[in-house]
Amino acid sequence: MDTPEKTQIGNSLSKFEDSPVFNYINSLSPIKPVKSIHITQSFNSITFASPPSVFTSPHVSSHKESRFLRRHNCPDLPPDLPKPDFSSDNGKKICTSEVVVDADRLCDNSDDLRKNFKPVVSIGGASVELSSENSRFSIELPRILKYDCGSPNSNPTPRCGTATDSASELAGSPALLVPHVQGPSEKGSLECEAGVENMCQTEQRNEGTGCEWESLISEAADLLIFNSPGDTDAFKGLMGSPMDPGTIFHTSLVSHYSQDGINNAHKMQLVDPVGLSEQQEAEDPSSLIGETIDLKDINQGSHDNENLDQSMTSDTDVKAYNQNVPSLHRGMRRRCLDFETIAAHWKKLGDSSKRSSLLSVSDEMINPKDRHLVSAKPGNDSWRILPGIGLHLNALAITSKENNSTKHEILPSGSQQLSLPGSTAYNNSTTIQQPVDEPLTSASTERDAPSENVAQLTEDASVATSYLVSEEFNHISPRKKRRRTEQAGESDACKRCNCKKSKCLKLYCECFAAGVYCIEPCSCQECFNKPIHEDTVLATRKQIESRNPLAFAPKVIRSSEYIPEIGDDSNKTPASARHKRGCNCKKSNCLKKYCECYQGGVGCSINCRCEGCKNTFGQKDGSALGAETEPEEEDTEAAEKKGLDKTLQVAEIENDEQQNPSALPTTPIQLSRPLLQLPFSSKNKLPPSIIVGGSTSQFVASTKRYGKPNILRYQPKVEKHCQTIQEDEIPEILRGNCSPSTGIKTASPNKKRVTPPYCDMGSSSSPGLRSGRKLILQSIPSFPSLTTQQ
């Protein structure tokens, strides 16, 4: 290869220049560099990084997804971090690498990073640009968000919708932005993150409002940036101005961190133990190491990270790592941190002293009681949602944060499918785009008005904190949680599990079955259904789904209204809606909540094997009976639902397969489940906000369409979980294949349990589908599913 060219070139050059040899050499050198560089570099960089990462991340396992997200975070770190380890260049490199390829590995292994880094560097311009872009993003995002939010008048969710499509995706991240609190991390590993958070807190104290929202923004920006090059581009386009409160904030944080990082870390732990754990998992393997073994198992995906951190096993190491490396993980941390910070703030707020500081920042934020009010403020619309949602939602939001991070990875997964609309939106990004907007708006709003944001944050934080606290409490004492939940009016709406032996990793657990993480209200013991154990949760879900693909599908499909419309045969079933599997009641006569059909507010159907069915919503025999009569509420709701259902059905039907409304953003679909109104619904009826959360993207969409309320309607128990989100995660993937397009409806109505549900659901199903599962988001599957499926 070289010889011919070289010779030729050399000859030509020689002709021109004095010494042929010299010229020859020169010519060679220049030529070669160019070719070789491009080739090799491109190779390295491109082949190396991007291709592998791309393929792997999505296709690979869900685990990767999580990793992926995390990794993405890593990139963020560099810019902010002043740390020596990662020079700005490195940071840039990392970022670029991520952008180009997948950040996963880069982040995972320092070596990998270096390798990737090199390639990236070789790429040069691109990488550089990216880095610059990243900075822009951080800055720009806020603006974008602002834009979205810009119209305070518009509802938060709708606003999001306004955001550009690209923004929409980003928006998803915003939802994520909402702090997701994770289970309390007891161990010190968290310190690192804590340190970051501490910084935030400290800054907040000093700066007041700015810190939190800025951090959020920065995170959001980071997430966005990393999410996908395309996203970044879109953002770029969107964002014009380079202002970055976030960046500034970061810098400040960094400085703080560097100085106070350690101390802060300690503080952080004290302040909010919860969030850290998750972050650690995602970000810091070291933390994982410190933590439970389970995490490791779960974190298989995070191994990469571990590799990086392997060196850092001890706390001291971790600290050092944090200090030095924080930049890498920092992005991730930020996400969590932001949330955490908020939570921490809340906690602090809880403490009068701390409150004062926060209060100083923003009066609104100051008063926890006023939180809602504050949130209500025009500027905060997005945030408001959260408040409206309630603790659960908040929790979801929190989770969503994580999800966000994941979301970046997966996008669709978005989180956490959280109950939060925003979260759903994220997920939806894949399925539904509109929803995303909301989250964005929220995020944007936060960004937009620091003070307001602060308030929102405070709310979120409060929620988050509550969530965190709850988790903590959980560890401490389940009963306490119960009390809280009970005390909290929400308890009904967002009931949570009380699992003792299942670790919340079986369908016994309502939360798990609903595809949502356990949160505060839960009184579960040894709960693994938390963001921290995301990997485990996902793995378990997969297993269960492998056994029964419909395991996470909505149990009840509402149809009553739907039926006539669709004209499904399924209508045969007396009840308006049907239970996908059908009950097997023997003693309750289908007149108690023991009966899933009854609980779901639907009549028994052919699928049911119940004995002595007296289901008021519709007996198995076919007599619909008074079924619907009883549930008057249902009727009303049903009517509303109908509208939604129809709309949803169309859109959702496709998703039916997903059935799990919960999982994805589709969640909205889940909402559909709720569509069914439970007789009890009255009780169950969650506050709209809550419901919304459950609904997810579609739901959001529906809300937009309908005006929102839809959400309220359904809520089956599953939906109770504000988080709803996830259910679908895996299922979707699995289903993804199956369902939507194909067969949703087809399913045999009769099928007893498994199969038909969709079908049934199909008819009614649309609702089921609707949900598009948020969960997916979190888990890997979502991501892949997105890419692959869609």
Next chain:
DNA sequence: GAGTTTGAAACT
């Protein structure tokens, strides 16, 4: 709040 009942989920 403790104990019982119930039926789904999980297991064999």
Next chain:
DNA sequence: CAGTTTCAAACTC
């Protein structure tokens, strides 16, 4: 696939 066990919610007191 059927039977049994496990589990947690629903229910009762």
